[in-house]
Amino acid sequence: MAPVARHLARRRGILEPIQTATSLDGQVEELRTTLDERSQPPVTLIGFSWGAWLSFIVAARYPALVRKLVLVGSGPFEERYVEQVQETRLARLSEGERAAFEDTLRALNDPTAASAASAREKDALLARLGALAAKTDGYDPLAEATEPADRVTTRGEVFQRVWTEAAQLRRTGELLDLGWRIRCPVVAIHGDYDPHPAEGVRQPLAGVLGQFRFIRLEHCGHKPWVEQQARDAFYRALEEELD
Numbered sequence: 001m002a003p004v005a006r007h008l009a010r011r012r013g014i015l016e017p018i019q020t021a022t023s024l025d026g027q028v029e030e031l032r033t034t035l036d037e038r039s040q041p042p043v044t045l046i047g048f049s050w051g052a053w054l055s056f057i058v059a060a061r062y063p064a065l066v067r068k069l070v071l072v073g074s075g076p077f078e079e080r081y082v083e084q085v086q087e088t089r090l091a092r093l094s095e096g097e098r099a100a101f102e103d104t105l106r107a108l109n110d111p112t113a114a115s116a117a118s119a120r121e122k123d124a125l126l127a128r129l130g131a132l133a134a135k136t137d138g139y140d141p142l143a144e145a146t147e148p149a150d151r152v153t154t155r156g157e158v159f160q161r162v163w164t165e166a167a168q169l170r171r172t173g174e175l176l177d178l179g180w181r182i183r184c185p186v187v188a189i190h191g192d193y194d195p196h197p198a199e200g201v202r203q204p205l206a207g208v209l210g211q212f213r214f215i216r217l218e219h220c221g222h223k224p225w226v227e228q229q230a231r232d233a234f235y236r237a238l239e240e241e242l243d
Helices: 002-008 024-038 050-061 079-091 095-109 111-116 119-137 156-171 174-181 199-208 231-242
Strands: 043-048 066-072 186-191 212-217
Touching (some): 024 050, 050 174, 079 119, 079 199, 095 156, 119 156, 156 174, 186 231
């Protein structure tokens, strides 16, 4: 999210924490420590994709740290919406790309194969999955959207371990139940072309959060800040929430 951080930093203080811990609880504590040591809580947390869930969990566990929560392109909060994500992505790929996507995802999620793979092989698998997902997740992205200078190291092992725990949290309903503990206002910003179904975010959260708003962006994929037709609306919405 370096482009978003740079944009917002023109008017206010910004942190862009990089998560390195290899467990869900480890990443929660890593983010909590960063906020304690590098900011003046309570802060506004803006979380994208997995970062939306991570911010949601931190806001539930440490409510005194968070003034407002903004969830961008969040994954669905209930298991019943999960199949839609895969179906939508596969439908947007060619036959060869679909096979590659499924093979790569299977290799990342297979614990037997995963334990035998080297760290470099896991990193390569995650990078390949990301490249394929980029083809399915954007509506009308900018040509320079990849911004290679901003890329952090792809860590397949981190993805594997953390995502396994996060998926289980959603599967059991514990993820959504954390919403009952959140005391701050929550805003979800979601593109209408995002393969993660908007209803999988809006409907579950509306049932557990006391202060919740949902902002739907038209002609917008998973990453609003790279979308030619939606980025201005995205930044306007962010600035309004921060102001």
